[in-house]
Amino acid sequence: MTQLEHAAARGELSRPKFFDPALEALWERGKQHELAYVEHLRAQGLSSVVIDGVDITEEAVAQTIAAMRAGVDVIVQGALRGGSWAGRADILQRVDTPSDLGDWSYEAADTKLARETKGGTVLQLCLYSELIGEVQGTMPVFASVIPPWTDFAPERYRLADFAAYHRQVKQGLLGTIGTEQPAQTYPEPTSNCDICNWSTRCDKQRRDDDHLCLVAGISSMQIAELKDHGVTTATALAELPLPLQWKPERGSKESLTRVREQARIQLETRASGELRYELLAPVVGFGLNCLPEPCDGDIFLDFEGDSFVGQHGLEYLLGFHFREKGEPQYRGLWALDRAAEKAAFETFIDFVLERMKLFPQLHVYHYGGYEPGALKRLMGRYGTREDELDSLLRGLVFVDLLSVVRHSLRAGVESYSIKKLEPLYGYVRDASLPDANLALNRLQVSLELNDAAGILPEDKQTVEAYNRDDCVSTEALRDWLEAERAKLIARGIEVTRPEAGESGPSEGLSEWLERITPLIEQLTADVPVDPEERSAEQHARWLLANLLEWHRREEKATWWEYFRLSDLSADELIDERAGLAGLTFLETVGGTAKCPIDRYSFPVQEADIRAGKGLRAQGGQTLGTAEDISREQRTIDIKKASAMADEHPAAVFVHEHVPSKPMQESLVRLATHVCEHGMAEGEAYQAARDMLMRVAPRITDGSAVRLDGEKPLDAGVRIGPLISAGVLPIQGPPGTGKTHTGGHMICELVRQGKKVGIVANGHEVIRNLLNKVIEVAEETDTPLICIQKPKGGSKEDATDRLRFAKKSNAEVFAALNADCSVAGGTAWLWSTEDAFESLDVLFVDEAAQMSLANVLAVSQAAKTLVLLGDPQQLDQPMQGSHPDGTGCSALDHLLSGKQTIAPDEGLFLDVT
Template structure:
């Protein structure tokens, strides 16, 4: 927001801030009249800005080196001059315009880049689209809004809004979006903002949100919350809980602390309310007495202290440091372990200063853990909060290494997150539950020069520039302090733990020796195939053969996150499960529907509160606090909110939550992949179309001249597509386009034409919905052309059935007639060998 010719000019930032927090807009307008005190940029924010500029410069340099003509609009000029220069460069038709200034009062903006595209406009046979360069690795809503503002501003210069805009992400990826996909939301929110700007509110109160920690007005809001004794001061309270309390006239920490024990709050479970009340009370008492207080929570099965395994003298205490600003996609640069050997404490750091080292170091870390656990099978790895576990999972999958070992560590529940123990076992008078808050109870004050994770990122960056090893030592000391603190926390919790609490023990069939053996066998089989595939590879076909080797265990890799989520759910509270789409939370027995028998099982009916979920009938289910399949969902009425659970168990708990239980029968898919690999090893040409596709070769079409377009723009796209498909030489044709481009229509026309000329057609997709959509279009076209044919669709009973007139559903593979003119089904159908 800036003053301009006696008016206010708005920018994309103003609009984004209005979306994020209306109070921020209130303060922005206030500040525009009388400057307010902003939070000063800390070292981390300055580093972020510096990295952003460096990345921008690096990207611009790469464009220059590729031979593009880039014109920069100098920023020292006035806004008018910059706008005028931008327009001149647009008229000259440069490939890129860097720091382009755009203005249409009351909006203005400085786009990182304008990119020339071959779409005619008022400027000539070309136009420009906005491009923004971001350090982030994934697009955020604010990036999209920013680009919508630039696209909107471009309209006046070239006659119409650009078709799309792009983001260059921190990992080098370019993501392009269509303006029309966001236009409606953008226009609505822009209008709302303009309406607000024409008459800003006189008063507003801050409400904490996820944007506060990086907000320039945080200091002001913090002061306000302290003054108001706002509920956000209560440790671990969520915004949704604050709203529910405020709606019931509980506005302050004090009023929550002193709340009547019999009070209840609609839509807030009794358990959550009690937790918040006693948290508020402990903090309130500390205010009065100045003393730290602690209370133990009532034991809860499988939670709190029950998560602690029996301690072992060889337990490891683990902490990681990462640099999210490392280009292209972050770097985990330090893995630290603290442990005891013959009574002597050891700190073992593993460093990685670039991406190649990160992979090697990660392998060393996992090998160290596996070797340590082999010698000390009862040891565990302790850490605080989820960063370490999440990073390990991410590294194993993104680096494609030590996946099996990481899976065994996770399934063996060898990682122990002490935050989860603390969360359900104790309550303290501290205003937060970071490990630094807890250290007030069990550790002397830290003395290291690096005090926070943010500071460690800044110091690490400083080291990269100076190579001053004293800086690495400071980070290493900080990491050692964190590891040691984790050890002392475990010791403190062991002292607090009630003596009659059972130690956590792994009782899970999923980690059985049989299962582990199965995984090891699968891994070994894959390794043998990999050796055979790559034995006689050439430089040309190496990427293809490596890809085939990677595909072989694709399904096993895909299944892992589902299992990990199942374990994660065991930690969640009812409120969190209610927000989890894979669960139905807070079930209570139905008073109207009595249990009934169905064959050897019983169907129990339960009611559930309003919530969104993805559960469907016939899906497998388990309790959220267990990882055993208990049965299938017999019936589900989302209107009445009643679920029928079929199980062979004689009884079910009274109150519980359920989750989908993974039901993978990927055997046919896995076998098909191995069949394909066999054919490659044997050198047969059994699957030529797949080979061409995986090698990324061009489709092979009879009479097609090299480098000539497959579809001639001067001919009908339908006719040209039919012609191309009919002339394919054991190859493939890829049809691509945005929603509404006519892919389904074109495909159905091609399919009907193929059937008409006596060809048999197979149709497959990841979802039944997509298949059924195409089948509907095929039937419509066939009827119009009076074509009779025989078609079968392999469906499951229920939602996936096709409701057509010509194509018949079959529910069993044995009913399949391979001589049908059309066969449709998911990959499970086409993976069968008889359909090869």
């Protein structure tokens, strides 16, 4: 793109005119967000000026500089220029840092729609800041991004952290455009192509060149591999001799053979002018073997959704087709707002369950993974029909026909979208696709701009007709696949039906629901649906009620992911970060005869598998544990389970499930207490209740969290013992010494006779803080002994300062009652009933990575909770979707959208 834009700037190319209503909507939404932010600033009494126009003219630059010199609080669309660089910043905001302008200076702020700030945005802000620095004689220290849906809470970026990268990118750009002979580049497809002005030109070039990306399903890794072997066109790939003459560095021989055959059939289709297809040999568990017996009650489902509506997107039309006495019926459940979206989801799930009473064998067919994903999201978002959907998923009621197609046939199409396949089974759509695309675009623009009333009735009709076509086409495809299946059987080829899934509620579920349903009802009885109308106490109860099911939602999502991965072929697992495919057995490198450690090689692939992770073989059977993995050597050592000692799978995937019963039970005890005693009363569960209500630290002598001129470490050590109950959050960006602060605070607490616990997501993190505590204790001559509940199987020996509770939790509590002052363990230790108030203070390390649900579950172990964390770190990886406000980390809950903790709400470590 840089080369094309540069050529356009030199006048060698004309920039294409590109009108995309979706892009226009994006632009319009961006503008609205910027205006809303400016209004928000004006409402605070800040003065503002708007620099008119869009170009960076001399006049606009002069007006901007004049406004900066005059000290206007907010300069909108400030025009900046310096040397060969120029730009228009959304907002220049006055700050109290002195500069050549006077007692003030400016920082840049950009209003962005993206939910996650991209590197390009920060680079843009670096450039604006540099240009601001030239005007005011001093470089701003920070710049901000104002993301949507955060009540305009800015994300602050310290410019010095990005300066080196900014310089490097600038130099690279100057090197690219500053030369007479620009480097040769090729328009390899990227995610930006869909919204790029140059897309028509680049697409034409790829077609003219017969580029490899035109082959359906080919990956960039495969393209790179093929290019290394001189295969640069789809035609060359189609003509590549089989079997493959080389051992691929990236991917497997099988996957390259698959794309070679795909290229061949596309070429044959191109040459003959008619869509060619061929059936693949059936593989057990895949393709046509996954088609269940058709049933009169079958349902064909399709969603229309827009991920840019509101904070979470909107599934604005849930359509399904079925037959009533053989006659086609279609229902389109429109959802133009949240309440209707929830109602549509519930109506559909209720419809399926009601219909299953008549047709117990029915299935819900869909094309691609979007529909079950959307149903799971809606279930999580609204916390409704959770067990009903879970039973449908476990019952394998949903059938993905895209997966069936992928594994059962090869067609001469560039993409396996249902529309491209329709010529195969002769489906003719009622709604014209170009009309439908325009109607979809207009409708989504209205939704994205929060103008549902502006949707044209004829657009709704067209979109509904389009959705009905998708549903009916899914049925036609299913019928055609059934006919192809029958042909194979007629030729004597065995094709099976899938086994039925589980039915009925899972074991123990009814009993669990009987226990928590009354608690949820009591906690939420008087809580308004609209969060804006809730008091802090009501919102805290609502959170607690919705957290009772948090672990079960996570577990369900873990199992759904397991079922999804189990259904993938080795070829598909190569594209999964949880998977590792193309395994070749090399040798046995250890273990025992019963449980050997086997070494396998694997081809280059992106996989997130680390030592210690539990592995399943392709298909889902328990295989063992990853003992070691070397990305340089491309080998993995797998410690086998005895049942799989002699098996050598072609692919594996990570699946781990540790039941979270102690945490669930701890939350039930907390909820029971709140139901009996109220959220704000009494002394028990003070830390949990303060956490839910976001109560500021209760410092017994009434002093500030940090005194004037006090160092953060000194403040932590001073106030630690002064908090007799409640929560103290300590936020520290990298390099500000969170562990150091924690170590000193714990030693001080021990010196004052307190019992202290440490919890974190992982044993290593806990150990790291324990080590720091011991280090500080040595330095300060603090008599202190620690105990850790280590990872199962630990063979480490105790030292004078550190013991291990290898057999049971009880060892930890006995030690705390004897001579140990500090104990470390995971949430499974501190959530148990025996741990209740066994400590004075519990430190949660890496609290930005520990879920609110788990921190609440462990909080019962102590009167006081200290959260150590950095919100810039990744959140705890969560599998499930949860109702708003319950799917976050403990620290994010307390920060409530703010980037930094307020001075009276916690301690901010601001010294590196």
